[in-house]
Amino acid sequence: MLIDSHCHLDFPDFADQLADVVARARARGVQRIITICTRVEKFDQVLAVAEQFDEVFCSVGTHPHNADEELHITTDRLVELSSHKKVVAIGEAGLDYHYDKGSPAAQKQSFVAHIAAARITGLPLVIHARSADADMIDILQKETENGAFPAVLHCFSSGAELARIGVELGLYVSFSGIATFKNAQDIRDIARAVPLDRILVETDAPYLAPVPYRGRTNEPAYVADTADSLAETLNLDVAELIEQTGTNVFRLFQKLPKTL
Secondary structure (H helix, E strand, C coil): CEEEEEECCCCHHHCCCHHHHHHHHHHCCEEEEEECCCCHHHHHHHHHHHHHCCCEEEEECCCHHHCHHHCCCCHHHHHHHCCCCCEEEEEEEEEECCCCCCCHHHHHHHHHHHHHHHHHHCCCEEEEEECCHHHHHHHHHHHHHCCCCCEEECCCCCCHHHHHHHHHCCCEEEECHHHHCCCCHHHHHHHHHCCHHHEEECCCECCCCCCCCCCCCCCHHHHHHHHHHHHHHCCCCHHHHHHHHHHHHHHHCCCCCCCC
């Protein structure tokens, strides 16, 4: 089953065309879409999108860029909000040192709170990791020692060591349109090293549209193009890649229904 495991349908880019965006995804064979929360204070908007469409589900969490603004969001609050039937994941949360948004201390505090929520609920944690490999590895290793939790390293753009250790710790690795970019051979090499039963595909829409749509607003329909490219990278038939990644999504996102 073709699934966009990570996008942001609540973003303003889609405000005037949401039904059309979902319809175009259906037309490309996308059967599930997970729209990801970046601010708990705006969770109601994310949930409202998910409730409009049978095949759309969501998460609850605080993006690291917003960590300083939402340090008041507790693990208990995340657990409470995640009880809604449409919520299938915690996050996205993590570490991003690429931009000067969200202090490292606040990001770490928020990340650990989200890990605890994933551990308590059994819902997968959607991890954002950018330019922070050493600290990310350190936290993941220490927190796993405190108790395992399901998680995915989303829109992977980090180093091979983080991917390797993530897989060793039981995490999944999700690849976006970046894997189709001409200058992203390192990401394709990492994808080849990740076991097939740990790979997901996503758009991260409205960002990072894959080739041949690079430079446009990304949308869930384009996950089909990322799947095509990744299948070629992995020397697989695209149908096999779609079947495998779909199986992986349902294994990780266990609250996501297989039938609607």
